[in-house]
Amino acid sequence: MQLIDSILNKSVSDCILSLYGQSPDPRLIQLQKTRREFEGEITLVVFPLLKISRKTPDNTALDIGNYIQNNIPDIVRFNVVKGFLNLVVSDNYYLRFLNQASQDSMFGFTTVSGQDGAIMVEYSSPNTNKPLHLGHIRNILLGYSLSNILTAGGKKVIMTNIVNDRGIHICKSMLAWQKWGNGETPEKSGKKGDHLVGEYYVRFDQEYKKQVSLLVEKGMKKEEAEKKADLILEAQDMLRKWEAGDAEIMFLWKTMNSWVYKGFDETYRRLGVHFDKIYYESETWVHGKDVVLDGLAKNVLVRHEDGSVWADMRDQGLDEKVLLRSDGTSVYMTQDIGTAKLRQIDFSPQKMIYVVGNEQNYHFKVLAIILDMLGFPWAKTLHHLSYGMVELPEGKMKSREGTVVDADDLMDEMIATAQEMSQELGKLEGLDDGEKDNIFRIIGMGALKYYMLKVDPVKNMLFNPRESIDFDGNTGPFIQYTYTRIRSVFRKACEMKIFIPVSVKTDLQPNDKEKNLMRLVHDFPVIVSEAGNTYNPSLIANYVYDLVREYNQFYHEFSILKEENPEIRDMRLILSQVVADVTRKGMELLGIEMPERM
């Protein structure tokens, strides 16, 4: 079924050509939704066309309106208000559309097309020295949701994760465990592995600070003390041993990392996300070095007198950037160069999207430039999906000040609150405990995910624990609630033996609310594709909310099951069904599960 928008687009173009003898630039044809206060569904803005018509706005609109009305059967009327041509689409069109959408299980989605290469989405990217926190949750949800949206848009997506499992910060927690751990393991203490390792990282920092202040008391300057404290020297020594492959250190490293991975897996599982391919920096960090040395040989990069290797971007208004230290070791940028190349070798994706916080905007700008300098044609396919920080009402999260919101604790809290509120409302009586727990989990996680995703990624956002647990208004549970109520209508319809027909009659006359809902559903495929193109899950979230809010008003106004006219009742049931279907699909794109009851 050809959608009315594209029919109109072509018709307006034809009209301008036949009336004014000129083919208009497609950008001049601006179709938009008609505002509530006017009659009609679709509005053509005629101002851009005045240069071609050389008539007043009203006369131009009248010309075009008459042409369209005569040529498109589905446009039944029109009216002109100050240069806006409001078109009334026939009820018949929307009812045909409704029939079609209700029978298309893939409505709104595009099936994977041809072999134009996969899109690689990198997200999460944790360090293995501490557990995941609220900032990671925003990252993970964005990355996973974006992957779903791209898939729905017909792309093949490879979800990837680069684990930062090596470096001085890892050695710090290893060292602290050696010194003060007494052989503690997750099994012995019952602690989650990533939390256990995180505790030793904190312990290191505490002891290190003590040492530094002791040295300062003895008259040493703070900067010097930070470099000469025994603990940091020991950690650096441990890093050297790690790089040399020292057996004991490697064993400890592998053991502690395995605890952390087990913990991360648990957190990922609860968040409902997964990866197709995980890279480890301990395996990829060496690759960048070769690429850099190759660039040096081709004179794309330069070596300074002390032996360090640099990329000179001064001709592009940027600075120089070090890629290999004077001792020949690689830096963060070098690792990312290597990882990017490795990914090209492994998958040759048509695009690589990095979901990384906006504090690294400069880093990714430089990364793309350097890869381009090095002559990789895929350098321009890199895209940094930058997102803002998550702030708390008290200000920024600071691990040192203990104001970090832990991911696991937060999920527990959300689920517990969902349980309290559900039990207060008492709607789940009669279900067994397993079913109830599953519903509490779905609601709590839905609240959290929706809260994080409804905000435009580019913006810093405020995480207010009290509000996030609120289930009223523009929230995940509100959407879930509306969905379950629609499902409940269907259960009742079955009990009453009202059979839903395969299609509704197209000579019905839907009321304003019904037509408005159909229009909203009509937009769904456009929203999915737009969210994919702009890498913005918040578009989906806000769309679903609009749809559901509209449905609630509709639901409140009409008693569907008590409707006496069976044809109207059928139409409302089918409309409800399509709304539920689109709502579920939209929420699934956000990674949010839907309960059957709540």
Add this chain to the structure above:
RNA sequence: GGUUCCGUAGCUCAGUUGGAUAGAGCAACAGCCUUCUAAGCUGUGGGUCGCGCGUUCGAAUCGCGCCGGAAUCACCA
């Protein structure tokens, strides 16, 4: 200081390639449970879209300049 991003109702956020009288929720107040689930619905109040200038038929949206906030500018990751 340079660069990038953000600034919309008391609070949290929407607002499509520039379009008509800028929208929701929360909070406040007033209503609605004998209807398929009140986690809902209806109504009232609440705005110099940070400020100024410009571009044009038209600016929350584009450009320039200010003001406020954030990030970044390491031989850290």
